């Protein structure tokens with residue numbers, strides 16, 4: 001196991017409103033796997049992976065929990081200890097990452113500054129490593145290293161971000177919606193690239209998306225989130241073939257035939273009156289009295305599910 005998230009909760013409290021963005025989340029990430037985290041917009045996916053890289057800013061706050069990376073709790077390391085881990089052990093491809101490249105730096109300088117901040121300031125070595133990585137992601141280093149971000153297409157920028165994430169040979173890469181701003185062809189190319197990187201370098205990947213078809217092509221396991229709660233977890237093919245949680249069932253059955261994006265789920269909107277109980281209570285067609293209590297995560301064979309429908313089967 002490379003990462004272990006235990007009882008993680010995150011709240012945003014601006015003094016007027018409290019949003020419980022991540023609620024008592026528990027999961028493990030096995031070495032070498034691709035874990036897909038799926039859920040609609042607002043389900044807490046970005047907040048969850050920002051917690052891992054300690055990027056939660058006020059009014060956000062990690063209210064409880066531990067995140068163990070190779071046995072060390074990331075949340076209790078001091079700044080210097082954590083700096084040693086970021087990029088070198090764990091790297092991050094952010095959401096809308098095409099817009100996160102510094103517009104006044106050439107691509108080479110961007111590589112150089114990250115390497116330099118981790119004690120690697122030999123220009124020749126950095127250039128060689130950057131060239132090797134750009135080639136790996138299908139870009140011509142001779143052209144691209146001297147270019148500025150505005151001279152690159154969205155697909156090229158996304159490839160640069162993936163190359164950058166590999167710069168210091170991390171063991172774990174967190175990717176937040178890495179294909180969301182790309183056309184279908186580029187999405188498929190990036191997915192193939194991520195799968196190749198995972199296989200070739202044995203890098204563990206956490207891939208966050210609202211696009212279930214997209215992630216199902218590459219993820220070994222899926223974690224389904226709703227309103228900050230994990231609703232279901234299991235091997236990709238098992239979850240897709242036999243979703244246990246009514247929310248997962250709806251997610252899968254809302255896939256339009258041509259494209260996997262979850263645009264709308266064909267159930268009534270949440271009326272917003274259910275502050276306790278199952279988070280999906282307001283929209284679930286299978287709910288019954290017991291659902292007014294929050295269901296615990298139950299283990300069913302190799303799967304886990306949060307739903308009272310399985311109470312009697314719980315082991």
Ligand SMILES: Nc1ncnc2c1ncn2[C@@H]1O[C@H](COP(=O)(O)OP(=O)(O)OP(=O)(O)O)[C@@H](O)[C@H]1O
Nearest residue numbers: 012019021039040041042043044045046047048059
């Ligand atoms: N900086 C912030 N201040 C206040 N609330 C926030 C902040 N960031 C996120 N939230 C709230 O936390 C909840 C979870 O948001 P988050 O961005 O983590 O979800 P998400 O599943 O990643 O959605 P998306 O795919 O749209 O990014 C939402 O209700 C969101 O409005």
